[in-house]
C-alpha cells in the first residue's frame with residue numbers, strides 16, 4: 001500500500017515538474033554565451049581545460065597565482081557579458097572583498113621570506129607551495145594546480161578528522177599553516193621564522209599557532225603520494241595539538257596517542273605508515289614496508305609486541321619502530337570502540353592525567369583489560385598478509 005502511494009506521489013511530482021518545464025518554450029531564456037551559468041572562466045590564465053584540472057577558485061578564499069589578474073581580479077571568473085545576472089555580479093564583488101582582506105593578512109609570509117610566494121588560503125588552511133613541478137598520477141601539473149590540489153587534500157583531511165573524532169570548528173583558534181619549499185635554504189629560513197626551530201627535515205610548531213614547514217623536493221619525496229602521506233601524518237599532529245585546549249601531548253608520556261593517530265590516518269587512506277617523527281626526521285626509516293597491521297598481528301601472534309606498560313612511558317620521539325606500529329594499532333582499537341571517546345582521552349592527557357587513569361576514566365578499562373582486549377581484537381581482525 002505504502003509503495004503504491006509513493007508511486008502515485010512520484011508520478012504527481014513528475015507531472016508537476018514537467019508542467020513547470022513546459023511553461024518556458026524550449027530555447028528561450030537560455031544565454032548562448034554562458035548556458036545560464038551567468039559567468040565565464042577568466043580567459044587570462046589556465047587557458048587549456050587540462051590546466052584547470054584540480055583548480056576550483058570558489059573553494060579557496062585566496063590564490064596568489066591569479067590574485068593580480070586585471071581581468072578577474074583573482075576570482076577566476078568574469079560576469080557573462082551577455083546576460084549579466086545581478087546575483088553573479090554581487091557574488092563576485094563579495095569574493096573580491098574577501099580576496100583583498102586575505103591579500104593583506106597573508107602579506108607577512110612574503111615579507112618574512114623576502115619574495116612573493118605562491119600561496120593560497122582555504123576555510124581551515126594557509127598553504128605556501130614552492131614546488132614548480134609535481135607529477136600527479138603520471139602527469140605533470142602546474143604550480144597553480146598543485147597549490148589547489150593540496151588545499152583540497154588538506155580540507156578533505158580536516159573534514160575527515162573532525163567528522164571521525166567529532167571535533168567542532170570553534171575548537172581551532174587559528175587556521176593551520178603548511179609551507180612546502182623546494183630549496184633546502186628556504187626550509188632553513190622558514191623553519192626558524194615560522195616554527196621557531198631550525199630543521200632540514202619537516203618541522204612542526206605544535207599548539208595554538210599550528211605550522212608545518214618542510215622541504216618537499218624530489219630528494220626528500222620520490223612521489224606525490226609520499227609527500228601527500230607525509231603531510232597527512234604531520235597535519236594530523238597539528239590538528240590534535242591545536243584543538244582546544246591547545247597543547248602537544250607528544251613531549252609527555254602520551255607519545256603513543258600522538259603518533260598513533262598520525263599513523264592511523266595514513267593507514268586509513270593508504271594502508272601504509274611510512275612517516276616518522278624522530279628528532280632528526282629521516283625519510284628512509286622503514287618498518288615492515290609500512291604495513292603496520294600485518295606487522296602488529298605477527299608480533300601479537302608470537303607474543304613479541306612491546307608491552308603497554310612500556311609504551312605508556314614514552315614520548316613521541318622515543319617510541320621504537322615496533323612501538324610506532326603498536327601505537328597506531330592502540331588508536332585503531334580505541335577509535336573502533338568509540339571514536340569521540342578517543343578525544344576525551346586526549347583531553348585528559350592534555351590535563352596531564354596519567355595514561356592508565358585516563359584510560360580507566362574514559363574507556364573504563366584497566367591496563368591489563370585494555371591489552372587483553374586489544375590483542376584479541378588484533379588477532380580476530382588484522383590481516384595475516
Ligand SMILES: [Zn+2]
Pocket residue numbers: 031032033034035036037038039080081082083084
Ligand atoms: Zn550569459
Ligand SMILES: [Zn+2]
Pocket residue numbers: 055057063064065066144148
Ligand atoms: Zn588559483
Ligand SMILES: [Zn+2]
Pocket residue numbers: 042043044045066069070071072073074075076077
Ligand atoms: Zn583572471
Ligand SMILES: [Zn+2]
Pocket residue numbers: 233234237258259262275276277
Ligand atoms: Zn609523527
